[in-house]
Amino acid sequence: MSTVPASDCGRAGTKSSEARLQVDAWVAKRGGERAMAVRARARLVELVAYARTRSPYYRHLYRGLPSKVTELAALPVTDKSQLMAAFDDWVTDPAITLERARAFAEDPALIGRPFGGHYSLSTTSGTTGKRGIFLHDARQWAVTSAMATRMLTGWLTVRDTARIAACGGRTALVVPDDAHVGGAVMAARLRGRSRVAALSVHRPLEELVEALNDLRPAVLAPSASLGVLLAGQAEAGRLRIAPALVCLGAEGLPMAEHARIGRALAGAKVRATYNANECPFLSYSCPAGWLHVNADWAIVEPVDERYRPVPPGEASHTVLLTNLANRIQPILRYDLGDAVTVRPDPCPCGTPGPALRVQGRAADRLTIPGADGTPVTMATRPVAIVLDTVPGLDLFQIVQTGPATLRLRLAPAPGIDPDDLWDTVRARLSGLLVRRHLGHVRLERASERPQISTGGKIRPFIPATTSAKP
Numbered sequence: 001m002s003t004v005p006a007s008d009c010g011r012a013g014t015k016s017s018e019a020r021l022q023v024d025a026w027v028a029k030r031g032g033e034r035a036m037a038v039r040a041r042a043r044l045v046e047l048v049a050y051a052r053t054r055s056p057y058y059r060h061l062y063r064g065l066p067s068k069v070t071e072l073a074a075l076p077v078t079d080k081s082q083l084m085a086a087f088d089d090w091v092t093d094p095a096i097t098l099e100r101a102r103a104f105a106e107d108p109a110l111i112g113r114p115f116g117g118h119y120s121l122s123t124t125s126g127t128t129g130k131r132g133i134f135l136h137d138a139r140q141w142a143v144t145s146a147m148a149t150r151m152l153t154g155w156l157t158v159r160d161t162a163r164i165a166a167c168g169g170r171t172a173l174v175v176p177d178d179a180h181v182g183g184a185v186m187a188a189r190l191r192g193r194s195r196v197a198a199l200s201v202h203r204p205l206e207e208l209v210e211a212l213n214d215l216r217p218a219v220l221a222p223s224a225s226l227g228v229l230l231a232g233q234a235e236a237g238r239l240r241i242a243p244a245l246v247c248l249g250a251e252g253l254p255m256a257e258h259a260r261i262g263r264a265l266a267g268a269k270v271r272a273t274y275n276a277n278e279c280p281f282l283s284y285s286c287p288a289g290w291l292h293v294n295a296d297w298a299i300v301e302p303v304d305e306r307y308r309p310v311p312p313g314e315a316s317h318t319v320l321l322t323n324l325a326n327r328i329q330p331i332l333r334y335d336l337g338d339a340v341t342v343r344p345d346p347c348p349c350g351t352p353g354p355a356l357r358v359q360g361r362a363a364d365r366l367t368i369p370g371a372d373g374t375p376v377t378m379a380t381r382p383v384a385i386v387l388d389t390v391p392g393l394d395l396f397q398i399v400q401t402g403p404a405t406l407r408l409r410l411a412p413a414p415g416i417d418p419d420d421l422w423d424t425v426r427a428r429l430s431g432l433l434v435r436r437h438l439g440h441v442r443l444e445r446a447s448e449r450p451q452i453s454t455g456g457k458i459r460p461f462i463p464a465t466t467s468a469k470p
Helices: 015-054 056-061 080-085 098-105 138-155 158-166 182-190 205-215 224-235 255-264 381-388 418-435
Strands: 120-123 133-136 171-175 196-200 219-221 245-249 269-276 279-285 291-293 298-303 318-323 331-335 338-342 355-361 366-369 375-378 393-402 405-412 442-445
Touching (some): 098 120, 120 182, 182 196, 196 205, 245 255, 269 291, 279 298, 291 298, 381 393, 393 418, 405 418, 418 442
Parallel strands (some): 245 269
Antiparallel strands (some): 120 133, 291 355
């Protein structure tokens, strides 16, 4: 089977190259994992060669490697701190500087506007304490479009498409509107299309519900945590919409919540994506609830704390990302910071590519002094499992306000008594802490609800080092 090397997509801003990418995306999926792997290997070789030629940072980083690198494991690991510190040498366009990028990112009026004449610019929300600035060239956006088309054709049946058409094809994107985060940039790129409305995630929930009732979207795209809140509003009779498709941002939301959102919103089909500013086309979900990596254009490596491979079926400490589409800012073996678990067997849906689930961010682990003062790193997954099963708890957010103090922000479902909910949550979490020999940890009840971050999501866990940033 033939491949489409990266060099064939150099003029991806043209209609012909976009069409080639669309066709190749379809052919790659039909060819299965082998076809995707062949493409990924060819694109990796080209990207490494390009990065060494055009990026002073990578030229220095790879100076001791063979002239042709074909194995990903031969490359050193990179991370946000390293790349941002070397920003001017990292980018492959010498006209782009960190000073210019920062000035652009500080102006909300420029969200979604071209940067440097050729690029889109987005930022990470900085909730891990490390703000990132990421550029996207025309080639990457063309790949993103091709992956989106492949995703939607996999999601939507003829009946779904007819239902969307019957609603006028109206789409509601619920995104931040005051920062250059990925969702806001994407919404700005779509601004002006009569069937697409961008609603601010920072609007009061009551106003957002009213706006959605007026719009009656056929497609709704909120973050997963906001989707839960909207489901509660629908169950209470306040939100009255019937979208054909709800597309959630993957935040490790239990599949039971996906089903609940679908039921609450008139039987909507609920799917999710797991993407990042560093790779806006990384993966999409299937009916079985797994996220499938677009493995012809992205490579993920689940690893432990020492960057050693973690076998399928086990939760990783973090994941290394290689984005094969972006040439202005090459992303190669980049520590994304998310803990994932890769499915150990073929997914029953038949979609090729690694299937994974997101467990959360490595940076969100809570470090608490034990009874003897020795620091204890507490994985947040067991806490999430305990609290996800509390009846009537829509969302929670745990903020570490002191070394051994956790502040609990709770969002009760409609009709649930907040005092009873607090008693249940406190009892269950206290029991878990005692079992982990952390019974001395103090639990505080917050008066405020879970807070939405700059990136438009609700982080379930906020460690003490970042507790000032919701």
